[in-house]
Amino acid sequence: MTGPVLTLTGVSHSYRGRDALHEVSVEIRREVTALIGVNGAGKSTFMNVAAGGLSPTSGSVLVDGKSIYGRRTRGQALQAVALMPQTASFPGNMTVREVVEYLTWMRGARAGDARTRAERALETVELADRASSKIRELSGGMLRRVGLAQAVVMDPSILLLDEPSTGLDPEQRRIMVDRLRELDAAVVLSSHVMEDVSDLADRVLVLDAGTIVFDGTLPDLCDRAPDPSAPRAAEAGFLAVLATRSGVAR
Amino acid sequence: MTLPVRLWIRRSSALLAFPAMLVIVFLVLFSRSGWSWERSQAVSWATACTILLGPLAAGLVAFDVWRRQTSTMRELAASTRRGTAGIFALALAAWLLAVLAWLSGLGVALAMASSNGAAGPIPWWTIVQGLLVMLACVCIGALTGATLRSVAAAPVAAVVCYLLPIGANVFGLQGLMTAGGATAPLIGITQDRTIAVVLVLAAALVAALAWAMVRRSTAPTDAFVSVGAAVLGVALVGSLVYLNTLSPVLRTMQPSASAEVCVGSSPEVCGPGEGAALYAVAAEDLQSAGQLLSEDGVPLRDRYDYPRGDIMIPPGGAGMLSLSPSEVTDDGHLAPWDVALTIATPSVCAAYYGDTPPNDLLDAQGSLATWIVDRLSGEGGDSPADADGAQRAMEALQTCDGGAAGSWTYVSD
Numbered sequence: 001m002t003g004p005v006l007t008l009t010g011v012s013h014s015y016r017g018r019d020a021l022h023e024v025s026v027e028i029r030r031e032v033t034a035l036i037g038v039n040g041a042g043k044s045t046f047m048n049v050a051a052g053g054l055s056p057t058s059g060s061v062l063v064d065g066k067s068i069y070g071r072r073t074r075g076q077a078l079q080a081v082a083l084m085p086q087t088a089s090f091p092g093n094m095t096v097r098e099v100v101e102y103l104t105w106m107r108g109a110r111a112g113d114a115r116t117r118a119e120r121a122l123e124t125v126e127l128a129d130r131a132s133s134k135i136r137e138l139s140g141g142m143l144r145r146v147g148l149a150q151a152v153v154m155d156p157s158i159l160l161l162d163e164p165s166t167g168l169d170p171e172q173r174r175i176m177v178d179r180l181r182e183l184d185a186a187v188v189l190s191s192h193v194m195e196d197v198s199d200l201a202d203r204v205l206v207l208d209a210g211t212i213v214f215d216g217t218l219p220d221l222c223d224r225a226p227d228p229s230a231p232r233a234a235e236a237g238f239l240a241v242l243a244t245r246s247g248v249a250r
Numbered sequence: 251m252t253l254p255v256r257l258w259i260r261r262s263s264a265l266l267a268f269p270a271m272l273v274i275v276f277l278v279l280f281s282r283s284g285w286s287w288e289r290s291q292a293v294s295w296a297t298a299c300t301i302l303l304g305p306l307a308a309g310l311v312a313f314d315v316w317r318r319q320t321s322t323m324r325e326l327a328a329s330t331r332r333g334t335a336g337i338f339a340l341a342l343a344a345w346l347l348a349v350l351a352w353l354s355g356l357g358v359a360l361a362m363a364s365s366n367g368a369a370g371p372i373p374w375w376t377i378v379q380g381l382l383v384m385l386a387c388v389c390i391g392a393l394t395g396a397t398l399r400s401v402a403a404a405p406v407a408a409v410v411c412y413l414l415p416i417g418a419n420v421f422g423l424q425g426l427m428t429a430g431g432a433t434a435p436l437i438g439i440t441q442d443r444t445i446a447v448v449l450v451l452a453a454a455l456v457a458a459l460a461w462a463m464v465r466r467s468t469a470p471t472d473a474f475v476s477v478g479a480a481v482l483g484v485a486l487v488g489s490l491v492y493l494n495t496l497s498p499v500l501r502t503m504q505p506s507a508s509a510e511v512c513v514g515s516s517p518e519v520c521g522p523g524e525g526a527a528l529y530a531v532a533a534e535d536l537q538s539a540g541q542l543l544s545e546d547g548v549p550l551r552d553r554y555d556y557p558r559g560d561i562m563i564p565p566g567g568a569g570m571l572s573l574s575p576s577e578v579t580d581d582g583h584l585a586p587w588d589v590a591l592t593i594a595t596p597s598v599c600a601a602y603y604g605d606t607p608p609n610d611l612l613d614a615q616g617s618l619a620t621w622i623v624d625r626l627s628g629e630g631g632d633s634p635a636d637a638d639g640a641q642r643a644m645e646a647l648q649t650c651d652g653g654a655a656g657s658w659t660y661v662s663d
Contacts, residue, residue, distance in 0.1 A: 053329030055470040071472045078331045089320035094261050102257055108331040111253035147322070 004029055005158045005186040006050060011059030013045050020045040022210040028158060028186050034201035035190040036238060042210040043190040044086055047162045050188065051083035064157055079108045082156035086163045088143035092136035096127060096146055099135060103150040121153040126175055141172035148176065158186040165196050194235045206241050214241045254339035264310045264344035271306065271351035275299045279355045282433065284576025286362040287528045289370040290436035296359035297380045297430025299352060304384045307348040308391035309408030311341045315395025316403045328469045337396065337468060338461065341388040348384050370508065370524025375446040379429035382453035386427065387411040389460035396467045422494050424501060425449050435575055437525035438558035439503035448493045455486040505559035519571060521556025528573055535584045536592065539626055546637040548644050554592055570595050590622035599650035611650060618643040
């Protein structure tokens with residue numbers, strides 16, 4: 001396996017005096033890493049800090065060895081990372097193509113290149129036929145795919161997906177999972193949906209109260225369950241980890 | 251930057267408001283007449299609309315930043331390489347549309363001025379001020395939208411931009427965040443260069459400071475941006491303090507350095523070059539008036555001069571040209587009262603500058619001017635008695651010409 005694509009070292013972030021992330025240190029490699037935790041565990045904060053959108057109170061975030069909050073290295077680091085936010089609210093009066101093209105430009109593409117990349121990304125998420133539709137005409141699931149399209153458009157080294165399958169029907173979830181399997185990037189997948197974790201994750205991180213309390217594979221997590229061979233062993237293992245709160249369990 | 255700007259031009263509220271911008275521009279432009287005889291005033295008056303366009307554009311940008319920068323877009327703006335540049339593109343799109351509306355009015359104003367034969371240089375400083383004042387307004391709009399994040403951002407931004415120049419006046423900073431708007435002729439006068447440079451600099455600093463604060467509020471920034479914003483703030487305060495300490499004399503309009511031109515021969519009408527189109531009208535009307543009045547024994551002077559600066563003393567023997575461009579008729583004639591006042595005003599009369607008003611002279615001037623107006627309009631004043639009275643009044647006024655100076659003198663207060 002290659003070296004880490006994303007490295008968080010001693011990262012803390014506080015909201016109004018409360019630590020949303022506390023001394024998080026983790027290395028993300030070119031594999032699918034699931035980040036799971038209950039609401040308020042710090043998953044979205046982790047994703048935003050890792051994506052370069054939220055300065056940590058302390059600690060460092062490196063993407064491909066470059067600090068994402070360093071003045072000289074930020075541009076290059078941001079080019080290599082892409083966030084698909086938890087929400088998918090885009091300007092309703094824009095077309096799908098315009099939104100993806102605009103965000104492609106925001107990600108650093110030249111104007112001439114943005115259109116081509118946007119078209120390709122829309123094909124990837126099977127939305128090419130809706131490219132001219134206004135955002136307000138799309139269903140929630142389609143909006144999630146617009147969110148995915150803008151994230152993959154620059155072929156990032158690391159893709160941060162915050163609850164990517166929320167609100168998707170089974171068919172749309174299938175499209176999402178298929179596309180994620182095809183990606184040649186490190187993926188961090190924050191999810192409540194254990195099915196996503198089971199289908200995609202090579203590695204699982206459990207976040208609780210801003211701290212990583214489990215770092216292992218899916219079978220490792222299942223082993224924490226009272227009955228590791230039960231159909232919902234991963235979920236049971238997750239709950240067991242939270243119950244013990246025993247720190248990093250690898 | 252062209253891609254997002256083009257996109258925001260298509261999808262911003264400013265495009266929907268563009269017709270309203272045009273209405274404002276042309277309503278303001280044609281709310282007053284007389285500016286089309288001189289390029290400086292044409293540009294200045296066509297720029298007056300920026301005092302309304304700026305706040306409108308600020309409100310639209312604030313609305314768009316709030317409405318279009320959804321929670322997802324905000325997250326992405328913070329975590330993409332050109333995130334905040336996208337917000338700037340939105341502000342720039344509104345600015346471009348406002349500038350386009352303004353330039354439409356400016357183009358019409360200059361075309362009308364050309365058709366009148368208006369002369370003089372185009373006051374580029376006024377145009378630069380207009381561009382920067384509106385840029386500062388859209389940046390204030392972006393800042394308001396990014397920080398308030400509610401529909402109230404739009405009216406707040408518009409009101410802030412509208413009140414800034416008014417508030418500036420209170421603190422002795424006349425001209426800050428305004429451009430153009432001259433309601434009187436600018437023939438022979440110009441803005442002091444130091445004042446113009448400081449006002450342009452201040453508007454640029456307001457824009458840059460507002461933008462730095464937008465950056466701080468929309469994306470993680472390092473000390474460089476914070477220090478940069480602080481430096482801009484200090485520079486802005488410094489420029490305002492400097493502006494405030496400049497002499498009040500500098501803040502009034504200064505005499506222009508344009509070459510003098512003379513038009514016509516009997517009489518000759520002279521003045522700063524930018525008023526040439528009006529001198530031609532005046533020379534023709536004064537010549538006609540002279541032919542008529544000479545029959546009544548009321549002679550005209552050989553030359554009339556338009557003042558340069560605030561208070562002027564024309565060369566020996568020349569009369570003072572009175573001009574009201576807004577009263578010039580559609581078929582190109584001075585208002586009869588201007589012709590009368592030009593003829594009836596003594597060149598230099600020390601009594602006019604004394605402590606007590608020279609009532610006898612003022613009465614003579616008034617009755618002579620009234621007689622001239624009546625005579626020119628053919629509505630009376632043609633009896634021998636009236637003509638005698640006019641002659642006597644003229645003689646009385648001319649005896650007061652003795653102190654005429656030999657050259658132009660600018661008198662500051």
